[in-house]
Amino acid sequence: MTSSSDPECRERRKCRKCQELDLAEAVARRERDESRATDCRVLRKRHLAAEHGERS
Template sequence: MSAADSPHGKGAQPCSTCESWKLAEAVANGQQDYSKATDCRVLLKRHRESAECRAGGQG
């Protein structure tokens, strides 16, 4: 998937914090730590709703 195909818009960079939370969730799921995976989803949602998120609530 190229940056132009990204859900963040044409040529936009995805938010690195969002990407970190998604990666942490995937790792937790791989380790069958579903409680931690849930925590990552909650923290990702909170981050996306904050003013800090560069993706503007997308992704």
């Protein structure tokens, strides 16, 4: 788990695409659209791997 003081975590919080995906997932969950929420999580994982060098 990454701590909030970790530079990588701070970078993700500033990343507009990460923020957009987090918001889209939150909206989908609020609307009880678990399929869309899952899609957001998958897209976030792909984005993190491509743009932030994270591996799952």
